[in-house]
Amino acid sequence: MKKAVVFGAGNIGRGFLGQLFFESGYETVFVEAVPSVVELLNKKKAYPLWVVSDEEKEKFEIRNVRAVSAGNGDAVAEELTEADLAATAVGVGNISKIAPLLAKGIARRATFKNPGPLNIIICENLLSAGKTLKAEIRQSLPPELHDYLDKKVGMVETVVSRMVPPAPPEMKEQEPLLVLVEPYKILPVAKHGFKGEIPQINGFLPVADIQAYEELKLYVHNLVHAVCAYFGYLKNCRYIWEAVAHPEIRKILKGTLKEAGTALIKKHHFSKKELRDYSGDLLQRFANKALGDTVYRVGRQPLRKLGPQDRLVGAARLCLNFEIEPKNVIFTIAAALCYNYKEDEEAVNLAKMISEKGAGYVLREICKIKSEEPIYNAILEKYNNLKQKM
Numbered sequence: 328m329k330k331a332v333v334f335g336a337g338n339i340g341r342g343f344l345g346q347l348f349f350e351s352g353y354e355t356v357f358v359e360a361v362p363s364v365v366e367l368l369n370k371k372k373a374y375p376l377w378v379v380s381d382e383e384k385e386k387f388e389i390r391n392v393r394a395v396s397a398g399n400g401d402a403v404a405e406e407l408t409e410a411d412l413a414a415t416a417v418g419v420g421n422i423s424k425i426a427p428l429l430a431k432g433i434a435r436r437a438t439f440k441n442p443g444p445l446n447i448i449i450c451e452n453l454l455s456a457g458k459t460l461k462a463e464i465r466q467s468l469p470p471e472l473h474d475y476l477d478k479k480v481g482m483v484e485t486v487v488s489r490m491v492p493p494a495p496p497e498m499k500e501q502e503p504l505l506v507l508v509e510p511y512k513i514l515p516v517a518k519h520g521f522k523g524e525i526p527q528i529n530g531f532l533p534v535a536d537i538q539a540y541e542e543l544k545l546y547v548h549n550l551v552h553a554v555c556a557y558f559g560y561l562k563n564c565r566y567i568w569e570a571v572a573h574p575e576i577r578k579i580l581k582g583t584l585k586e587a588g589t590a591l592i593k594k595h596h597f598s599k600k601e602l603r604d605y606s607g608d609l610l611q612r613f614a615n616k617a618l619g620d621t622v623y624r625v626g627r628q629p630l631r632k633l634g635p636q637d638r639l640v641g642a643a644r645l646c647l648n649f650e651i652e653p654k655n656v657i658f659t660i661a662a663a664l665c666y667n668y669k670e671d672e673e674a675v676n677l678a679k680m681i682s683e684k685g686a687g688y689v690l691r692e693i694c695k696i697k698s699e700e701p702i703y704n705a706i707l708e709k710y711n712n713l714k715q716k717m
Contacts, residue, residue, distance in 0.1 A: 328391065329411040332403075332432075334358045334425045336368065336394060339416035339450050342491035342506035346376055347514065348412075349389045350529040356406050357394040358428065367504055368394035374504035379617035397424075400431050407432025408439055412526060414448035415460070416487075422451060426463030434468060437475045444522035446481035450514075454541060454636075457482030457520055483520035486540040488513070488548055490612065492620045509618055511608075515540040539595035546587045546645055547602075548609060549638040550656070554583050555613060556626030557662035561713065567620045571613045580610065582655035587642050593649045629666045630673045635695035639663055643702060657702055661709035664689060665717060686710050 331348045333340050336357035348355045359365050368374065372392060378385040395402045407413060407429070417425055429447070436445060449456045461482050468476060490509045498505055518525060518533035525533050534540055552567070558579060559570030570576050588602040613620075626632075633639055639660045646653035664686050667678040680689055686707060690696045696703050 328352065328354045330354045330356060330406070330409060331412040331414060332356045332358060332406050332410045334397075334413070334415045334428070335417040335421075336361075336364050337416065337418075338491035338493070338506065339487055339489075340414075341374060341389070341504070342376065342508045343487065343489045343512065343514070344414050344416060344448070344450065345374070345389050345392060346387070346508075347512065347528055347530045349391060351527065353412070353528075354391045354393075355389075356410075357392065358397050358403050358406070358425070359394050360397040362396065364504070365394040365396050368392055371504065374506070375502050376506050376508060378510050379507050379615070380510055381614075381616050384617065397428065400428055403428045404431040404435045407445070408435045410445060411443070412446055412448065412528075414450060416450040419451050419453045422453075422456075422460055423463050426460065427467040429460075430464045430467035433464065433476060433480055434472055437472055437479075444479045444481055446483050446521050446523075446526070448483050448485060448516065450485050450487045452487070454538075455484075457484045457517070479522060481520050481522035484517045484537050484541075486515045486537065486544045488544055490615075490618060490620065492618050492624060495619070507618065509612055509615055511612055536595065539591075539597070542595065542645075543591060543597070543605065545638050546591060546642040547584065547606065550587055550642045550659070551580060551583060551606075551609060552613070552625050553632060553638055553663065554580050554655075554659050556622045557629075557659060557666050559622040560626055560666055560668065561662060561717070564622055566616070567618075567622060567625055568614050568616045570622060571610060579655050579658060583642075583659060586646050586651055586653050586655055590642075590645045590649045590651050594645070623668055623671065626663075626666055626668065626674075627671050628673045629663050629671070629677050630693055633660070633663055633677075633689065633693050640694045640696065647702070653702070657705050658709050660694070660706050661713055664706075664710050665713050 331353045333344050333355055336359040345355050373388050373390045376387045376389050395406060449460055489511055494505050494507045512530045513532050514530050515532045515534045517537035518535055555567045555570040558576045562573055564570045584606045591597055592602055643653040643656045666674050668674045690703055
């Protein structure tokens with residue numbers, strides 16, 4: 328049986344990669360930092376995965392799985408030596424932590440004269456993730472193995488769009504390894520990142536231009552999610568599906584999709600049908616009540632999401648680059664400035680920043696929008712209008 332080594336046994340590791348590898352006939356070895364998860368995976372050799380939608384709930388058992396501790400570098404290296412494939416789903420902040428483990432495994436592979444290439448499927452929410460991970464691995468490898476890294480190790484960037492919200496606490500108590508997922512399970516992978524043949528994995532969609540799909544995810548999927556979260560919060564919605572169904576929010580959603588979608592068609596030459604189908608499917612997925620996804624989860628960390636290249640300001644600039652007026656994107660940036668959920672540390676910091684220094688300060692320092700830019704005053708005007716209604 329072929330073997331995939333997956334770094335991270337969290338929502339994407341178990342809720343996406345584990346399923347795809349199991350369905351493709353692979354054994355999956357998770358590299359995980361949480362001892363209780365490692366212990367449970369090794370005890371049960373399986374975990375439950377429920378695919379939930381408004382129509383039905385399908386229950387699956389993902390088998391042929393085990394785990395090794397991320398703290399045991401020798402064991403991780405041994406697994407990588409014999410692996411047919413590797414993958415990461417650890418979160419951007421942990422890439423530097425797993426790079427030495429990958430380097431140790433790659434070095435062991437080279438020593439054992441393993442002839443096959445090792446392709447690493449990188450499922451991290453980061454542009455140019457392949458370059459970042461490769462640079463981190465290179466730092467941990469001796470210079471004589473840099474050539475091996477270049478020739479034998481593939482850095483395969485991906486675009487993860489499957490939604491895997493946390494399972495309710497009462498369910499987790501009964502089934503600690505349970506993951507709830509939506510039916511969507513397509514994973515665009517950068518075909519030029521592979522060394523050797525592209526493996527036949529269920530759900531993989533090899534694409535030539537991964538950047539186009541990264542921007543489609545960021546400036547359509549993530550942007551529209553932000554519309555649901557921030558306007559949903561202002562309209563006292565708890566769940567994303569409630570926001571999608573709200574007539575006023577629905578109007579903003581459609582306007583946002585038109586603005587960002589038109590810009591992406593101009594930049595990446597997606598067809599109008601492709602964008603229309605993708606957008607329609609997206610709204611249907613967000614309307615999935617069974618996922619129970621909340622505006623608080625989707626809206627969390629507003630300061631990060633207000634960054635200059637992220638889903639909000641990045642989408643506005645994309646539109647402006649193609650002379651498209653981003654009215655609805657501007658409105659959404661204003662709504663994000665109003666997000667003051669008390670249990671979100673960044674939201675509290677954002678509200679404090681605005682209270683002490685003004686919304687303009689956030690636009691200048693966090694969003695990197697200059698006061699002389701037309702969108703600066705346009706956002707402030709929308710923000711002030713929203714604040715009056717709060």
